[in-house]
Amino acid sequence: MTAASQPLVQLQRPTHATDQSRRMSTRTISCTIDGTPISVREGTTIFDACRQMGTEIPTLCFLDTLHPVNVCRVCVVELEGARVLVPSCSRAVEEGMVVHTNSPRVQHSRKLVLEMLASSVDLSTTPNVAEWIAEYDAKPERFGPPAPPAPAGTRDASIAGHHAPPNPDFAATVAEPTKIDNDLYVRDYAKCILCYKCVEACGPDHQNTFAIAVAGRGFDAHISTEFAVPLPESACVYCGNCIAVCPTGALMAKTEFDKRAAGNWDESRMTATDTICPYCGVGCTLRLHVDEGEIVKATSPLENAITQGNLCIKGRFGWRFVQNTAAPAGSDVGNGRH
Amino acid sequence: MFLWGSNARDAHPIWFHHLLKGIQNGARLHVVDPRRTSSAEWADVWLGLNVGSDIALSNAMAREIIHAGLHDETFIARGTTGFEAFRDSVEPYTLELAAAATGIPADVIRDSAHQYAKADRAMICWTLGITEHHNAVDNVVSLINLALLTGHVGRYGCGCNPLRGQNNVQGGGDMGALPNKLPGFQDVDNPEHRTKFERVWKRDILPEIGLNLTEMMYAMEHKELTALYVIGENPAQSDADATHVAHLLDQLDHLVVQEIFLTKTAQLAHVVFPATATWAEGEGTVTNSERRVQRVRKAVEPPGEARDELWIMSELAKRMGRGWGHPSAEDVWDELRSLSPDHAGMSYARLDALGGLQWPCRDETDPGTLFLHARLWDEDPAKRGRLAPFSVVQHEGPVEQPSDEYPLTLTTGRRLESYNTGVQTGGYLSPLHRGESLDLSPEDAARLGIEQGDMVQVTSRRGTVQAPAHIDRGLRAGVVFMTLHFPDAIATNLLTINATDPRSGTAEFKACAVRVEPIRVAHSVGARRAEPFAAAGDD
Numbered sequence: 001m002t003a004a005s006q007p008l009v010q011l012q013r014p015t016h017a018t019d020q021s022r023r024m025s026t027r028t029i030s031c032t033i034d035g036t037p038i039s040v041r042e043g044t045t046i047f048d049a050c051r052q053m054g055t056e057i058p059t060l061c062f063l064d065t066l067h068p069v070n071v072c073r074v075c076v077v078e079l080e081g082a083r084v085l086v087p088s089c090s091r092a093v094e095e096g097m098v099v100h101t102n103s104p105r106v107q108h109s110r111k112l113v114l115e116m117l118a119s120s121v122d123l124s125t126t127p128n129v130a131e132w133i134a135e136y137d138a139k140p141e142r143f144g145p146p147a148p149p150a151p152a153g154t155r156d157a158s159i160a161g162h163h164a165p166p167n168p169d170f171a172a173t174v175a176e177p178t179k180i181d182n183d184l185y186v187r188d189y190a191k192c193i194l195c196y197k198c199v200e201a202c203g204p205d206h207q208n209t210f211a212i213a214v215a216g217r218g219f220d221a222h223i224s225t226e227f228a229v230p231l232p233e234s235a236c237v238y239c240g241n242c243i244a245v246c247p248t249g250a251l252m253a254k255t256e257f258d259k260r261a262a263g264n265w266d267e268s269r270m271t272a273t274d275t276i277c278p279y280c281g282v283g284c285t286l287r288l289h290v291d292e293g294e295i296v297k298a299t300s301p302l303e304n305a306i307t308q309g310n311l312c313i314k315g316r317f318g319w320r321f322v323q324n325t326a327a328p329a330g331s332d333v334g335n336g337r338h
Numbered sequence: 339m340f341l342w343g344s345n346a347r348d349a350h351p352i353w354f355h356h357l358l359k360g361i362q363n364g365a366r367l368h369v370v371d372p373r374r375t376s377s378a379e380w381a382d383v384w385l386g387l388n389v390g391s392d393i394a395l396s397n398a399m400a401r402e403i404i405h406a407g408l409h410d411e412t413f414i415a416r417g418t419t420g421f422e423a424f425r426d427s428v429e430p431y432t433l434e435l436a437a438a439a440t441g442i443p444a445d446v447i448r449d450s451a452h453q454y455a456k457a458d459r460a461m462i463c464w465t466l467g468i469t470e471h472h473n474a475v476d477n478v479v480s481l482i483n484l485a486l487l488t489g490h491v492g493r494y495g496c497g498c499n500p501l502r503g504q505n506n507v508q509g510g511g512d513m514g515a516l517p518n519k520l521p522g523f524q525d526v527d528n529p530e531h532r533t534k535f536e537r538v539w540k541r542d543i544l545p546e547i548g549l550n551l552t553e554m555m556y557a558m559e560h561k562e563l564t565a566l567y568v569i570g571e572n573p574a575q576s577d578a579d580a581t582h583v584a585h586l587l588d589q590l591d592h593l594v595v596q597e598i599f600l601t602k603t604a605q606l607a608h609v610v611f612p613a614t615a616t617w618a619e620g621e622g623t624v625t626n627s628e629r630r631v632q633r634v635r636k637a638v639e640p641p642g643e644a645r646d647e648l649w650i651m652s653e654l655a656k657r658m659g660r661g662w663g664h665p666s667a668e669d670v671w672d673e674l675r676s677l678s679p680d681h682a683g684m685s686y687a688r689l690d691a692l693g694g695l696q697w698p699c700r701d702e703t704d705p706g707t708l709f710l711h712a713r714l715w716d717e718d719p720a721k722r723g724r725l726a727p728f729s730v731v732q733h734e735g736p737v738e739q740p741s742d743e744y745p746l747t748l749t750t751g752r753r754l755e756s757y758n759t760g761v762q763t764g765g766y767l768s769p770l771h772r773g774e775s776l777d778l779s780p781e782d783a784a785r786l787g788i789e790q791g792d793m794v795q796v797t798s799r800r801g802t803v804q805a806p807a808h809i810d811r812g813l814r815a816g817v818v819f820m821t822l823h824f825p826d827a828i829a830t831n832l833l834t835i836n837a838t839d840p841r842s843g844t845a846e847f848k849a850c851a852v853r854v855e856p857i858r859v860a861h862s863v864g865a866r867r868a869e870p871f872a873a874a875g876d877d
Contacts, residue, residue, distance in 0.1 A: 183767040208358050208380075232769040237754060239351065273637035276624050278617040279757055281502025282353045283626025285693070288618060288637040295618065295638060304693065306626075312351035313755045313768060321599075321765025322615045322638065 031097035046077055046088035046099055055101060058110070058132050060117075060247050061195035062089035065308045066205050069196045073113045074132075078103045085109055107136055114138040119146070119171040120219075122191045125249030125260075144168070149175035149190065156228035158220035172219060178257075181230040184238050184317050186257045187223075191250035194221055198242035198251060206310050211235040212242070240316040244299060244309050253317075255296050270296070277315040282306065284315050295319050340454060342370040342481060343392065343467020343848075347377040348754040350465075350501050353627070366457075368450050370395065371467060372749060373819060374812035383450055386814055387440040389747045389849045390471055390736035396480040397733065398436030399451035400487055401428040408455035410489030417714030417726055418486050424728035431733075439733060441814075455488045459495035466503060466751070470847040472737050474839040479729035486726055492711035502627040503752075505617070509625030512681075512697070513674070517548030522678025535677060550843030551577075552836075558586040565592040569647070570613070574603040575759040576822065578845035579800050580831035596650060599761055602825070611650050614640040620647065621667040623689065625697075629707070631684055632694035736849035737837040744798065744851035746782065746818050748833060756823035763823065774821060774828035775808035776854065781815035783807065786856060793857040796820075798850050801832030804857065818854060822847075 027042040033050060040049045045068075050057050061072035068090035076085035080098035085106065088099075100106065114133050118140035123129045133140070147170035155176050166172060175190040194214065203210050211234050215224035225234035243251045252260075259265040270291045277284045284307045289297040298319050302309035339357065346354045354377070361367055361380060369381040370392070378384040387395055403409050404425055414421050433444035440447070454460050462485060468477045482491075482498050490496040502508045514521035520543075524531035532543045549557055555577075557563035566587070577583045587593060587606045595607035604610050614620045619640040625631045640646070648667060655662045665673075668686050675682050683699040683706075695706040716722050740747055755770035757763045776794050778786075788794060794807045796818075805820065805828050813819060820830045835850040 182769045184769070204362070206355055208355075236769075237351075238768060238770060271637070273635050275617055275634045275637060276505055276626075276632050278505055278615070278762065280350050281504055281507055281627040282350050283505060283624065283628075283630055283632055283694070284352050285632070290637050293638055307352055308355075310352055310355060313770065314757060314763060315352075317766050317768065318755075318757070318763055319618065319766075321762045322618050323641070324765045 029093050029095050031093050031095070031099060033099045034101055040093055042092075044093050046086070046091050046093055046097075047075060049093050050088065050101060057088050057101060058128065059089055060126070060129075060193060061197060063197060063245055063247075063302070065302050066197055066200045066245065069200070072117075072193060072195055074110060076106060076109055076113075077101045078105050111136040111138045115140045115142070117193055119143045120173045121193050121248070122173075122175065122188075123193075123248060125191060125252075126193075126247060140171075143171035146171050146173045146175065149173070149177060152177045153228075155189070155220065155222050156215075156224060158216050158222075174219075174222065179230075180254075180257075182232050182238070183254055184313075185240060185243055185251060185253050187231075188250050188252065188257075189222060191248045192223060193248055193250075194223070195247060197245040197247065198223060201241040201245045201310070206308065207237075207239055207241050209235055209237050209239070211237070238313040238317065239311060240313070241310045243316075244311075253297055259291075259296065266291070274301070277311070279312075279314045279318065284311055286311070286315055286319070288319065294323055339365055339460070340368045340370065340450075340462040341377055341381075342462055342464040343469075343477075344463055344465035344501055345371065345373070345375040345377045345467075345751060346463070346465065346501055347375065347380065349503065349752050350627075351754065353501065366453060368453070372814065372817050373751075373810075374814075376754075378812070383446065385440075385442050385446060385450060387442055388735075389749050389817060391440040391733065392468060392471075392477050393473070393480045393731055394431065394436045394439035394733040395442065395447065396484055397428040397431035397731070398433055398447055399454065400424070400483055401431045402433060402448050402451040403455045403484075403487055404428070406452060406455070408452065409487045413489030413491075413715065414487070416717075417489075417492070417711075417722060418728055419725045420728040420730075423730055424483060424487075427730040427732075439735075454484065454490075457490070459493065460488070460490045461495065461497055461499060462490075463499045463501050465501045467848060469500070469842065469844055470750075471844075471849065472837040472839055472846040473731075473734055474844045475841040476729075476731040476734075480731045482726075483728055483731075486728055491726070492709070492714045494709060497709055497711070499627065504758075505626070506624035508627060508629065509623065509631070512625055512629075512678075517550050517553075520677075521674055522680055524678070538673065538677060552838040552843040552845065555583065555586055555836075558590065564590060565594075566590055567594045567596070568603060568607075569596045570598075572597075572601045572603045572759050572761060574606060575601070575825040575829070575831065577836075578831055578834040578847055579836040580825075580829055580834075581801060582836065583831075596647065598644065601759075601761055612642065612644040613647050613650060614644050616647055619644070623667075623671060626694075629696045629710075630694040631681070631689060631697065633686065633689050737846060738799070738835055738849065738851040740816065740851050744853050746778075746816060746852050746854055748796070748798065748818050748820060748850050748852040750820055750822060750830060750834065750847045753821055753823060756821065758822065759825050760823045774805055774824040774830070776805040777808045777810040777813060777819040778854065779813040779815045779817065780809055780811060782813075782818070782854070783809045785815075786854060788854070788856050795855045795857055796833060796852050797855070798833040798835070798852045800835065801829075803828050803830065803832055807854075807856075818852065 025042040028039045029042050030039045033053060038049055038053055047057050057075045059075040062068055062075060070087040070090050075088045077088045078100040079086050114136055115138045118133060179187040199212055199214060201207060202212050212223050212225055214221055216222055243253060256265060270289050273288050274285055275288060277286045285300050285304045287299045287301060288295050298316050300307040300309050300311050367381045368383045369378040370385045370387060371378055372387060372389045374384055374386060433447055436447055437444040462481050471477055485491040485498050518526050520526060520531055520535055526547055527545060536543055554563055574584050574587055593607045594609045595604040596611040596613045597604045598613055598615050616622055617634045618637045620636055622634050623631050624634055652662045652664050679700055680698040683701045683704040684695050689695060699706040713721060713723050714726055755768045776796055788807045790809050792807045793804055796803050822830045833850060833852060834847050837846040
């Protein structure tokens with residue numbers, strides 16, 4: 001099949017098999033991006049082609065280790081001859097394409113997307129977004145002051161079609177109280193932009209536990225466990241691979257959440273050291289984030305071939321024994337280091 | 339893919355991610371396990387065999403493959419020895435015999451054998467379900483027989499892989515922490531190998547092969563071994579027949595324990611060396627299941643008086659009159675590279691730059707080795723080296739068979755969120771911790787009048803423990819399951835049998851005969867994971 005005869009809209013998510021054949025393609029495709037001609041391997045996305053040229057396209061929902069879902073719309077670019085802007089994260093480069101990554105249309109679209117996101121979601125712990133808001137001159141405050149948070153549980157209980165009339169005095173928000181129902185991680189859905197990354201990491205892209213999904217429609221849409229049960233009653237296995245991909249800090253290890261709440265989270269004074277997980281024989285790289293001599297978080301690099309950024313519950317949370325001077329309260333085993 | 343005696347979904351979760359990608363790409367998964375585990379839930383075929391009947395299954399598969407003409411005659415002729423004797427030995431293992439011994443329907447065994455043999459690429463991976471038996475080595479070689487028979491070895495995507503249970507169990511063996519080996523797979527009883535090390539170490543090496551763990555226990559019992567130096571192990575809780583082991587440790591003339599916690603073993607010691615948790619507090623290397631050597635690095639300072647393990651050993655050597663100085667981890671590694679040809683190319687600089695290397699890696703231009711034994715396929719006989727021998731092994735079954743007095747088979751294993759005796763995983767609060775339980779089938783529970791959460795008494799010929807019952811639909815009638823994660827609360831190893839494989843020294847943790855009786859005082863543990871987080875970790 002030639003590139004030109006490929007369907008313009010990819011109806012099915014790409015399988016790993018097609019990823020494989022893409023990787024192996026040796027055909028070269030030429031296009032023009034922002035006036036510069038570039039040749040890339042067949043199957044390369046516009047996003048990756050830009051990256052090869054040194055042009056960083058802003059995105060929130062794209063990650064190299066996940067299938068693109070095209071939902072945040074921040075990465076859209078203009079394609080000459082196309083009716084609508086296209087998401088660069090998933091659109092493959094085609095022969096002769098002429099792409100504009102920062103045209104007035106693109107800038108206008110990003111401005112609007114950022115205004116709608118920032119007016120309805122708490123982006124205070126989303127990296128880069130403040131700079132983008134400035135760059136695109138977005139004014140989220142023009143929709144009015146943010147509406148007060150929904151009482152706990154009400155967004156979980158929303159039924160499609162049953163909407164209260166909007167209050168024009170306030171900007172609608174997804175704000176609701178933080179869900180803290182276990183010792184390992186918290187879910188602050190006031191910060192959720194519905195990028196699907198956690199659903200993909202928990203589901204078919206990595207963990208295949210399927211503990212969470214998007215529930216509800218329209219503005220009521222939210223990430224939920226089955227029947228909105230608390231995490232300890234859900235299928236969750238606490239691998240924390242959802243935390244690893246969350247771009248906004250909506251999902252956060254409890255250690256980080258608590259330190260942030262205490263005003264004591266300062267990444268500039270932290271060190272990160274790569275070592276190997278002390279548990280099973282798979283040999284996952286653990287990146288230990290250390291603050292004032294104490295491990296505060298464990299992650300794994302996305303580019304690591306063994307983990308692709310994933311860990312299990314033991315790797316992500318099981319490091320605490322190193323610095324326990326006493327057994328944790330409520331623990332039925334273990335003791336402290338003296 | 340055959341996952342044989344392995345619950346990798348829980349025990350090797352990130353490796354299982356890679357397997358899931360294979361399944362999404364169309365790979366077929368066969369899981370051989372007495373329990374219908376979370377791994378088996380992903381299988382195309384679950385072969386739920388009776389505990390310890392693995393060789394009846396593998397030999398019957400081999401016979402079926404041979405009778406159907408699906409064996410790889412080219413590879414057998416080129417790369418193996420002993421085929422005729424092996425063929426004759428499996429001839430009695432008909433599908434019907436295997437079905438009776440394993441409890442797996444004959445047609446399922448036949449189909450699995452055919453699928454394994456016909457696959458372009460097939461792999462057998464196993465874990466402790468194969469090795470924690472009194473005939474562990476027989477179990478392992480019986481799986482290797484299948485790979486040799488079908489030529490599923492020495493090629494990309496094929497082979498036999500033990501999934502290692504600890505982050506450096508592979509490296510420990512590679513570094514010579516075995517009674518018959520010097521570092522780099524060189525032999526204690528080979529004078530040439532010894533001489534090489536003696537020249538560098540400036541010290542004679544005893545030519546006698548040492549004792550494995552179980553032989554040490556025997557030697558302690560017979561007062562032939564009176565002093566023990568234990569580094570980072572908790573045998574008082576991890577070994578089978580725990581009462582007996584604690585007694586043996588207690589009567590030693592001198593017990594030194596080097597540990598990060600005051601474990602039950604350390605509490606018995608005359609001297610405790612407080613050590614570092616080297617993976618986060620020191621420097622060195624570990625080797626994973628795919629022979630990949632990777633660096634561990636110091637992220638935090640050790641607490642209090644804990645000392646680097648190399649420092650402890652160097653100081654100990656000094657007190658014994660040997661001046662080693664204080665070599666760094668890299669100094670020690672470079673000496674190892676000078677003595678082990680398979681590690682020679684793995685400088686710290688390369689390990690850092692490449693994210694680890696797989697041995698053999700013979701010089702600093704060697705990219706390492708993705709898979710082993712390709713030489714067996716070489717057309718030139720001179721390049722094949724030592725051929726791979728078929729092994730003749732017979733089905734025996736566990737040492738303790740169910741009896742009227744002990745009618746159930748207890749098998750042990752791991753759960754996702756915990757690890758071994760809980761020394762490390764006891765240190766964090768997890769909503770998945772639900773304490774120890776006796777897991778049993780709905781059929782046995784109904785027969786014994788036991789309901790979810792009832793306290794039960796579990797009795798073997800060696801001891802008794804009490805535990806809450808957990809009804810597990812993944813278990814078949816006749817099999818009950820426990821872990822060793824919570825030995826302070828429920829010491830499962832009071833029950834297990836110290837029947838040991840004479841070659842590997844591994845005890846039969848996977849099978850002992852027990853009796854389960856309800857205790858008539860209701861004790862609720864609640865449904866699985868139903869407790870809110872405030873009570874997490876409580877029993």
